Amino acid sequence: xxxxxxxxxxxxxxxxxxxxxxxxxxxxxxxxIGTGLGADGATVIDxxxxxxxxxxxxxxxHLREPGREDAETVETGTRAAALGxxxxxxxxxxxxxxxxxxxxxxxxxxxxxAAGWVDVRPVGAVTVGLAGEQLAExxxxxxxxxxxxxxxxxxxxxxxPVLMRRALEYVKAFDGVVAQHAQEPRLTAGAQMNEGxxxxxxxxxxxxxxxxxxxxxRDVLLAQHxxxxxxxxxxxTAGSVEIIRWAKERGIDVTAEVTPHHLLLTDDLVRSYDxxxxxxxxxxxxxxxxxxxxxxxxxxxxxxxxxxxxxxxxHKECEWAQAAMGMTGLETALSVVQHAMIETGLMTWADFAxxxxxxAAKIGRLDDQGRPIEAGEPANIILVDPAARWTVDPFQMxxxxxxxxxxxxxxxxxxxxxxxRGHPTVLDGALNTPHPDAAATPAGAA
Numbered sequence: 001x002x003x004x005x006x007x008x009x010x011x012x013x014x015x016x017x018x019x020x021x022x023x024x025x026x027x028x029x030x031x032x033i034g035t036g037l038g039a040d041g042a043t044v045i046d047x048x049x050x051x052x053x054x055x056x057x058x059x060x061x062h063l064r065e066p067g068r069e070d071a072e073t074v075e076t077g078t079r080a081a082a083l084g085x086x087x088x089x090x091x092x093x094x095x096x097x098x099x100x101x102x103x104x105x106x107x108x109x110x111x112x113x114a115a116g117w118v119d120v121r122p123v124g125a126v127t128v129g130l131a132g133e134q135l136a137e138x139x140x141x142x143x144x145x146x147x148x149x150x151x152x153x154x155x156x157x158x159x160x161p162v163l164m165r166r167a168l169e170y171v172k173a174f175d176g177v178v179a180q181h182a183q184e185p186r187l188t189a190g191a192q193m194n195e196g197x198x199x200x201x202x203x204x205x206x207x208x209x210x211x212x213x214x215x216x217x218r219d220v221l222l223a224q225h226x227x228x229x230x231x232x233x234x235x236x237t238a239g240s241v242e243i244i245r246w247a248k249e250r251g252i253d254v255t256a257e258v259t260p261h262h263l264l265l266t267d268d269l270v271r272s273y274d275x276x277x278x279x280x281x282x283x284x285x286x287x288x289x290x291x292x293x294x295x296x297x298x299x300x301x302x303x304x305x306x307x308x309x310x311x312x313x314x315h316k317e318c319e320w321a322q323a324a325m326g327m328t329g330l331e332t333a334l335s336v337v338q339h340a341m342i343e344t345g346l347m348t349w350a351d352f353a354x355x356x357x358x359x360a361a362k363i364g365r366l367d368d369q370g371r372p373i374e375a376g377e378p379a380n381i382i383l384v385d386p387a388a389r390w391t392v393d394p395f396q397m398x399x400x401x402x403x404x405x406x407x408x409x410x411x412x413x414x415x416x417x418x419x420x421r422g423h424p425t426v427l428d429g430a431l432n433t434p435h436p437d438a439a440a441t442p443a444g445a446a
Contacts, residue, residue: 080308085418116434117435142171151167194283220244
């Protein structure tokens with residue numbers, strides 16, 4: 001546990017949206033919960049009207065460092081994460097060099113600890129150089145100081161079934177999970193957007209739903225065959241939801257994520273030819289959006305993962321065909337999920353905590369994240385103003401990426417405070433200071 005990070009008395013916050021209570025945070029833990037609490041020397045935070053939730057955990061973040069510091073750094077990305085209500089993020093492996101060795105994942109891990117805004121958990125590559133030809137140093141990354149438990153070639157599908165099988169078998173030795181970017185490459189060659197009515201009208205090469213669904217179907221059967229954990233990245237189609245539901249009904253150990261943008265946006269936005277809406281997997285139809293929302297609400301989809309993908313402006317402010325795929329998401333995720341799931345009556349704040357924190361921490365095997373809001377638990381918590389309304393301005397964000405698809409939109413909900421191991425990294429909706437001794441804090445991975 002962290003060293004002394006101060007004492008804070010949070011007064012009148014609604015725990016998981018329920019009854020208001022006071023929380024006393026001392027030395028990195030929730031020391032006491034009750035009403036009318038007091039503490040000499042504590043910093044008092046008036047939380048009337050606010051909701052207290054476990055700190056959010058992102059299973060899918062691109063921090064770009066090392067190698068792509070023109071797009072994002074661990075420092076800027078984790079500042080954005082803290083502002084968005086995150087206390088832990090999983091940094092994907094497609095950096096330069098690729099995070100396919102113990103040395104590179106330890107570098108990312110060390111950068112995260114030095115930044116001190118959130119817990120940074122590196123994701124190791126499944127294959128060397130993301131080339132899909134031979135397995136990377138999975139065991140060495142798992143045994144490193146970074147203690148990697150999630151492995152992914154995200155951005156590139158592990159399309160060889162033999163290689164995927166071997167990866168699933170290998171990670172069983174240390175309770176790891178393979179996170180698959182489900183995309184059959186031969187079915188998506190040259191694809192620019194979702195295959196459907198809009199792509200036909202616009203004359204853009206379509207990206208069929210079956211390209212995603214066929215890989216998920218194959219992989220859940222492989223996971224069942226070898227008895228291993230599979231995680232499906234950024235599910236985007238109604239058919240994918242049905243396949244995952246089928247697999248879970250048969251007891252296959254599969255989890256899945258959906259991005260905030262796939263819960264709200266549709267391929268109709270591509271009619272603008274604005275490359276900010278170009279993403280992998282592509283925006284789908286309204287029917288897919290509704291199926292994704294239903295799947296998240298009923299537990300078929302386990303978590304919300306941002307797939308935060310910042311790009312330099314020149315990679316987005318160009319013609320559609322040449323533009324990079326990807327959207328930022330860390331600072332808007334909470335608001336989008338509130339809008340799509342809570343304000344529609346599909347979820348409560350307790351459900352929100354499950355899909356943005358508790359389940360994500362379990363998938364990543366993070367012992368001290370996603371914990372219950374109870375006395376004695378680590379103080380990784382956030383305060384949210386559900387009544388707040390704000391207009392998205394990418395130039396006011398902490399991330400270096402300006403490629404937010406929600407630019408100019410009014411969204412609900414705002415993070416007022418983020419406590420990372422008992423220290424307020426965010427106060428009054430603004431960055432405060434990083435954790436004072438984050439580099440000395442145990443990682444907390446299982």
